Structures are given as C-alpha cells and as structure tokens.
Amino acid sequence: MSVKIKDVAREANVSVATVSRVLNNIPLVNEETKKRVLDAIEKTGYKPNAIARSLKMQKTNTLGIMIPDISQAFYTNVVRGVEDVCNIYDYNIILCNTDSDAQKELKYFNVFIEKQCDGILFIGKSLKDELINQIAISKIPVVLGALTDSEDRIPSVSIDNEQASYDLTMHLIENGHKRIAFFDDEDETSFVGIERKKGYKRALESQGIAYRKEYVFDGKYSIKGGFDLMEELLKLEDLPTAVFALNDEMALGAIRKLEEKGLKVPQDMSVAGFNNFTVSEWLTPSITTIAQPMYDIGALCARMLIKMLDGHKDEVKSLYVPHKLIERESTSDIK
Amino acid sequence: MSVKIKDVAREANVSVATVSRVLNNIPLVNEETKKRVLDAIEKTGYKPNAIARSLKMQKTNTLGIMIPDISQAFYTNVVRGVEDVCNIYDYNIILCNTDSDAQKELKYFNVFIEKQCDGILFIGKSLKDELINQIAISKIPVVLGALTDSEDRIPSVSIDNEQASYDLTMHLIENGHKRIAFFDDEDETSFVGIERKKGYKRALESQGIAYRKEYVFDGKYSIKGGFDLMEELLKLEDLPTAVFALNDEMALGAIRKLEEKGLKVPQDMSVAGFNNFTVSEWLTPSITTIAQPMYDIGALCARMLIKMLDGHKDEVKSLYVPHKLIERESTSDIK
DNA sequence: CTGAAAGCGCTTACAG
DNA sequence: CTGAAAGCGCTTACAG
Numbered sequence: 001m002s003v004k005i006k007d008v009a010r011e012a013n014v015s016v017a018t019v020s021r022v023l024n025n026i027p028l029v030n031e032e033t034k035k036r037v038l039d040a041i042e043k044t045g046y047k048p049n050a051i052a053r054s055l056k057m058q059k060t061n062t063l064g065i066m067i068p069d070i071s072q073a074f075y076t077n078v079v080r081g082v083e084d085v086c087n088i089y090d091y092n093i094i095l096c097n098t099d100s101d102a103q104k105e106l107k108y109f110n111v112f113i114e115k116q117c118d119g120i121l122f123i124g125k126s127l128k129d130e131l132i133n134q135i136a137i138s139k140i141p142v143v144l145g146a147l148t149d150s151e152d153r154i155p156s157v158s159i160d161n162e163q164a165s166y167d168l169t170m171h172l173i174e175n176g177h178k179r180i181a182f183f184d185d186e187d188e189t190s191f192v193g194i195e196r197k198k199g200y201k202r203a204l205e206s207q208g209i210a211y212r213k214e215y216v217f218d219g220k221y222s223i224k225g226g227f228d229l230m231e232e233l234l235k236l237e238d239l240p241t242a243v244f245a246l247n248d249e250m251a252l253g254a255i256r257k258l259e260e261k262g263l264k265v266p267q268d269m270s271v272a273g274f275n276n277f278t279v280s281e282w283l284t285p286s287i288t289t290i291a292q293p294m295y296d297i298g299a300l301c302a303r304m305l306i307k308m309l310d311g312h313k314d315e316v317k318s319l320y321v322p323h324k325l326i327e328r329e330s331t332s333d334i335k
Numbered sequence: 336m337s338v339k340i341k342d343v344a345r346e347a348n349v350s351v352a353t354v355s356r357v358l359n360n361i362p363l364v365n366e367e368t369k370k371r372v373l374d375a376i377e378k379t380g381y382k383p384n385a386i387a388r389s390l391k392m393q394k395t396n397t398l399g400i401m402i403p404d405i406s407q408a409f410y411t412n413v414v415r416g417v418e419d420v421c422n423i424y425d426y427n428i429i430l431c432n433t434d435s436d437a438q439k440e441l442k443y444f445n446v447f448i449e450k451q452c453d454g455i456l457f458i459g460k461s462l463k464d465e466l467i468n469q470i471a472i473s474k475i476p477v478v479l480g481a482l483t484d485s486e487d488r489i490p491s492v493s494i495d496n497e498q499a500s501y502d503l504t505m506h507l508i509e510n511g512h513k514r515i516a517f518f519d520d521e522d523e524t525s526f527v528g529i530e531r532k533k534g535y536k537r538a539l540e541s542q543g544i545a546y547r548k549e550y551v552f553d554g555k556y557s558i559k560g561g562f563d564l565m566e567e568l569l570k571l572e573d574l575p576t577a578v579f580a581l582n583d584e585m586a587l588g589a590i591r592k593l594e595e596k597g598l599k600v601p602q603d604m605s606v607a608g609f610n611n612f613t614v615s616e617w618l619t620p621s622i623t624t625i626a627q628p629m630y631d632i633g634a635l636c637a638r639m640l641i642k643m644l645d646g647h648k649d650e651v652k653s654l655y656v657p658h659k660l661i662e663r664e665s666t667s668d669i670k
Numbered sequence: 671c672t673g674a675a676a677g678c679g680c681t682t683a684c685a686g
Numbered sequence: 687c688t689g690a691a692a693g694c695g696c697t698t699a700c701a702g
Contacts, residue, residue, distance in 0.1 A: 004694095004695060004696085005695065005696065006695080014672075015672065015673045015674075016695090016696080016697090017672070017673055017674080017675095017698075018671090018672060018673075020696070020697055020698080021671095021672090021697090023696095023697095024697080026698095028671060028672085029671070030671055033671080033672080047445065047448050047449055048449055048695090048696080049390075049449065049451060049694090049696065050449040050450045050451065050696095051386055051389050051395065051450065051451045051694090051695080051696090052678090052694070052695035052696040052697090053695080053697075054386050054678090054696090055384075055386050055387050055390050055677095055678050055680085055694090055695080055696075056677075056678050056695085056696050056697050056698090057678085057696085057697070060386065062429070062450070069415065070405070070411050070414050070415050071411045071412050071415040071630075072411075073411075076406045076408075076411050077406050079405050079406075079430075080404065080405050080406040080432060083405070083430065083431065083432050084432070092429045092431070092446060092450065093429065093430055094397070094427045094428065094429055094430075095418065095428055095429075095430045096418065096422075096427070097415060097418050097419070110382065111427060113382050114383055114384065114385040115386065115397070115427065116384060116385065137380065223613070223617050252617055253617070256617055259619075278558070279558065279587065279614050282558050282587055282588070282591055283618070284594075295406075339678095339679060339680085340679065340680065341679080349688075349689085350688065350689045351679090351681090351689090352681080352682075352688070352689055352690080352691095353687090353689075355680070355681055355682080356687095358680095359681080361682095363687060363688085364687070364688085365687055365688085368687080368688080383679090383680080384680065385680095386678090386679080386680090387678070387679035387680040387694090388679080388680055388681075389680090390678090390680075390693095390696085391680050391681050391682090391693080391694050392694085393694075
C-alpha cells in the first residue's frame with residue numbers, strides 16, 4: 001500500500017542503502033546520486049517508517065509522561081512546557097492520566113516500557129515504592145516533575161514545597177494570625193501534601209504556636225472540595241482567623257462558602273491558596289497564593305530527561321525552582 | 336541487554352513461535368507447555384517489545400492527537416475524554432500542541448504518519464485545506480473534535496456552533512437587548528468563530544436588528560484579551576447594552592474591565608460567554624454561557640475513530656452533541 | 671562512493 | 687500441538 005524505501009530505490013536506480021544514506025544525511029553520497037534519490041522521494045511521496053527505524057535503532061524519540069489528571073489546570077501548564085521542549089529536540093510524548101492511582105501508574109509504566117519510550121516523565125504528588133522498584137529494574141531514565149523523591153534516587157524538578165508552605169504560613173502569622181486552618185489533600189500518601197504540611201507546622205512552631213489537629217481538614221483538590229471543607233470548618237467552636245488551602249481552587253471554594261454564610265474575606269477570615277491558578281488574580285477577592293513556575297517545571301524536566309538520553313546522566317541533578325509568594329486581596333492583617 | 340522472546344524460548348525449551356502464541360493467547364497451545372512458557376516469562380521478567388510487534392502487525396495502537404493548546408481549559412477536558420476511552424481500548428495518545436499554526440499542524444501530521452499512528456484526532460478551530468489534502472493522500476483515518484468540516488469530508492463530533500451562538504444571542508435579545516457587541520477570535524480563519532458569528536447575525540436578523548460592524552471586536556481568547564477589548568468597546572459613542580464573548584475567559588476579562596471603570600454587571604451591561612469554564616459558576620457575578628459537553632466530545636471522538644479502525648468506517652457519521660444555555664448573573668433584562 | 675546482506679524483535683502461514 | 691523460516695521496513699558494518 002504505502003511506499004517503502006525499496007520503491008524509492010527502484011525509482012532512483014540505487015540500492016536501499018543509498019536511499020537510507022540520503023535520508024539520514026550521511027555525507028558520503030555523490031551529489032548527483034543524492035539528487036536522483038531526492039527526486040524519487042518527491043515523486044513517490046515516500047515517508048519513512050519511524051517504527052521500523054526505531055526497531056533497528058533501539059530509539060523511538062518518544063517520551064512517556066504520566067500526570068494525575070490533565071483536566072487540572074496546574075498540570076496542563078507543566079505538560080505544555082514539556083511538549084514545547086520535546087518539539088525542539090524532536091521527541092514526542094505519550095500522555096497518560098493516572099489519577100494518582102497506583103494500579104494505573106504501574107499499568108502505564110509497563111506500556112511505556114513495551115512501547116520502548118526512551119524515557120519517562122513522572123509528574124504527580126508522590127512516587128510509590130512499587131513504581132520505584134520497577135524503574136530500578138528496567139533502568140529506564142526517569143525524571144520527576146513538581147515533586148521530589150525523598151531519597152533522591154530519581155532526579156527531579158520541583159519547587160521546595162516545604163519551604164513554600166513555610167513562607168506562606170509565616171506570611172499569615174506575620175499578619176497577626178495565630179489560628180490558621182490547613183486544607184489538606186485527601187490523599188494522605190501525597191508526598192507534596194506531606195511536605196507542605198511540614199512547612200506549615202514548622203512555621204507555627206517557630207513562632208511558638210501550637211499545632212491544632214482540629215484545624216486540619218482533608219478534602220478534594222477542587223472548588224467544590226474547598227466549599228465543602230469550609231462548611232465543616234464553620235462548625236468549630238473556636239474559629240480560625242485564616243485558612244491555608246493547598247490549591248487556589250480549594251481557596252476559591254472556601255471563599256464562596258464564607259460569602260454564602262454572610263462572612264467577608266479577608267475581613268472575617270483570610271484565605272490563601274497555592275499554585276497561582278490562572279484566574280486567581282482576576283477573582284473578587286483575588287487570591288493570595290504561592291506561584292510555581294509550572295511551564296518551566298515541565299520544560300526543565302524535559303530538558304533534563306533529554307540530557308540523560310544524550311548520555312549525560314551524571315551531569316543531571318535534582319533541581320529546586322523558585323516559588324513566589326503573591327499577596328492579594330484574600331488575606332489581610334487580623335483586625 | 337533486555338530479555339527477548341528468544342531468551343524466554345530458551346528458558347522454556349520451546350520455540351519462539353510457541354512463546355509468541357502464549358503471549359497472544361492463541362488457544363492451540365498445550366496447557367503444560369503454556370505453563371512452562373508463563374513460568375519462563377515470569378522468571379526472566381520478559382516484557383514484549385511493542386515496536387517490533389507494531390512493525391510486523393502494521394498496527395501501533397497509538398493515536399495522534401492535535402490540539403491548539405493544552406494549557407487552555409477547554410481542551411484539557413476534551414483530551415481527558417479521549418484518553419479515558421483510549422485506555423479502555425488499549426490505545427495510547429501522542430499529544431501535540433499546534434497553536435492553530437498551519438506549519439505545526441503539517442509537521443505533526445507528518446510525525447503521526449511516520450510514527451505509524453493508527454488514526455488521528457484533530458481538535459481545533461478550523462481545518463486548513465492543505466491538511467485536508469494530506470489527509471486524503473495518506474488515507475489515514477481522522478476524526479475532528481469540537482469543530483466540523485464544512486463539506487463533511489471528515490467525520491466530526493461537535494456542538495452546532497451556529498445554533499448555539501444563535502441561541503445565546505436570542506436569549507440576550509429576549510431580555511430586551513438590541514445593541515449587542517460580539518467579542519470574536521482574532522484568528523479570522525477560525526471556522527468555529529465564523530460559525531458562531533453566523534449564528535449571532537442570524538439571531539439579529541431574525542429580530543430585525545441591524546448588524547453593526549463597530550460592535551464586533553477581534554481579540555485574544557483569554558481573560559486579558561477580554562479585558563483589553565472592553566477597554567476598546569468603552570470608547571464607542573453608542574454603547575452596547577450587552578456583550579457576547581466567544582469564551583468565558585474573555586467574558587471574565589470584560590467584566591473586570593467594566594468594574595474597574597465603575598460599571599456594574601449586569602445592571603450597566605450584560606456579559607455572556609461561551610464554553611462554561613470550570614470557574615464560571617463560582618465567579619461574582621457568575622457567567623451566563625453556553626456549555627459544551629467537552630469530556631463527551633473527546634470521548635465520542637475517540638470512540639468514533641476506534642470504530643473506524645475496527646473496520647466500521649461506513650457506520651461512522653458526523654455527530655452534533657447538544658449544547659446548553661446556562662443563564663447566570665452576568666446577564667439580565669435591560670433596565 | 672555504492673551495494674549485498676545481516677539483523678532489530680516480533681508474528682504467522684506452512685509443514686509436520 | 688509445535689517448530690523452522692520468511693518477512694515487517696529500516697540501518698550499517700563490511701567489502702569492493
């Protein structure tokens with residue numbers, strides 16, 4: 001059906017070896033022969049079969065990328081960064097959504113191995129042991145994005161989540177808040193969540209403020225999640241004066257619930273988020289948050305992985321990218 | 336380095352053919368032999384090489400998907416729908432961002448062909464002629480998502496953009512609005528944009544309202560885009576009483592600009608959007624919009640394409656999925 | 671500078 | 687029920 005290298009060879013009256021050399025820009029080919037081959041390619045409309053090439057070369061120029069859920073704003077920017085860099089270096093990405101589910105992660109990992117991906121980008125909230133084992137066994141190059149490996153067995157590109165969380169909590173404390181609630185991820189195994197909680201605790205401790213378990217709420221990473229959590233929180237006797245939510249979507253939900261109950265943000269309660277969601281600066285009130293350079297995280301991850309594939313495995317080391325506290329209207333000094 | 340089918344065969348004392356039969360669940364294999372092979376697979380940690388298999392089978396179980404930009408909320412939901420269906424049928428997706436750029440579209444199309452994708456999903460705002468030619472030449476199955484081909488040469492899954500736009504415009508007219516501005520896509524070749532403008536015009540005409548060119552503004556499909564366009568609009572002598580923006584992000588930007596100028600929405604001006612962006616219902620004011628079933632569009636596209644790949648090409652026909660007008664706070668009766 | 675041939679890791683028609 | 691062998695479409699070491 002489709003035209004193959006053999007057809008081009010016949011058309012140009014050369015061997016397939018010569019056609020291959022022209023295709024791969026190997027210099028030893030006579031200019032005239034080359035021209036004949038090029039004409040034959042043009043004439044036949046030949047397109048190389050990358051699968052055949054990959055089999056021979058043991059290289060697919062394809063990277064596997066796992067993310068929890070592409071429909072979450074945070075990850076889309078990371079993926080865009082990855083793809084742009086891949087485009088530069090002629091790689092393509094196979095994209096999979098894991099929902100942070102261990103089974104799906106292992107399944108997709110196997111798919112990446114079977115489809116001979118040159119490397120894997122793992123974006124997510126935590127790396128499970130079983131997956132680490134599989135990675136070690138297969139020896140496939142992997143880079144983590146937006147999270148780190150606690151033992152740094154696998155290189156990563158991420159913000160320092162503990163420090164970022166500390167910074168945000170300190171900011172609230174400096175504004176006079178002592179009763180600060182924490183809207184956590186319902187997924188307790190989330191490494192990123194754990195790190196952020198550490199930062200929150202460290203900030204409290206550093207200022208001699210007791211950590212109160214009743215101020216920590218686990219919920220969904222969504223607007224509705226924050227909305228529901230605030231409903232819970234408002235049942236407390238001793239209300240917090242500020243809330244630190246693990247993403248801006250949760251923070252927005254929390255704010256809307258407060259408004260629904262006739263409370264004002266930040267006058268009655270300050271609410272801070274995380275990630276600097278695209279719309280956060282446009283909301284009323286706009287949301288105080290920690291910005292992560294999402295696009296850069298993706299781009300750097302991809303560069304790092306490609307560097308490993310180019311044989312510079314030892315030059316690669318884990319990287320913290322800077323986060324930034326953005327103060328907006330949803331938080332203020334305590335009255 | 337890695338273990339191959341040959342190694343498994345040696346381990347199990349059978350031929351590679353037998354191993355292959357076990358791997359592919361071909362029934363004619365003796366139970367005991369099968370067990371021996373399975374043990375050998377287990378023991379050696381063998382993972383099939385899908386690239387080799389693809390070369391032989393002329394089938395990669397990989398779909399190419401082109402979208403304008405994964406970092407735009409609308410597309411992420413479509414992609415998630417695609418991926419979920421692909422997961423069910425054991426396909427994977429190679430994802431590419433085209434920025435609706437003709438060069439990138441052609442480049443990626445070639446990549447999909449060379450990498451032997453079984454089919455292609457094209458999500459976007461318009462299909463250029465050159466790409467249609469390439470599709471025709473290559474004969475690769477393609478399905479369009481979120482847009483249609485004006486001549487229906489290629490099957491698609493989409494809302495009826497013209498009708499949706501008509502519905503929304505009619506809604507504004509029924510609320511007493513006669514001076515309705517239209518925030519259009521700056522990309523004039525956008526088929527989706529053209530369709531929506533048709534619907535807008537048809538609604539105006541049907542009510543005997545003259546189409547006024549000065550009420551149509553071209554801008555970026557973003558919050559900032561709407562923000563800037565509203566700045567322009569406010570310079571008009573004869574201000575519109577309502578604005579219809581081609582997405583909710585633009586609508587939000589427009590609303591914020593109005594607020595900045597001390598105008599109230601919807602009291603001073605109604606603003607409607609399109610797509611029902613995740614946050615639209617949570618904004619103040621919440622945004623009147625047309626909801627598209629984005630996830631379903633993606634899922635149906637993928638199902639359609641897979642159906643074509645299964646040899647039911649003739650059963651496949653273009654599909655309109657229902658849109659839904661959602662009335663919220665950003666629009667109201669004219670005072 | 672060019673070609674014949676081996677081989678990448680699979681699947682399957684054919685023969686037994 | 688099982689194996690030997692051809693072939694999928696490339697690349698490249700080797701020979702000339």
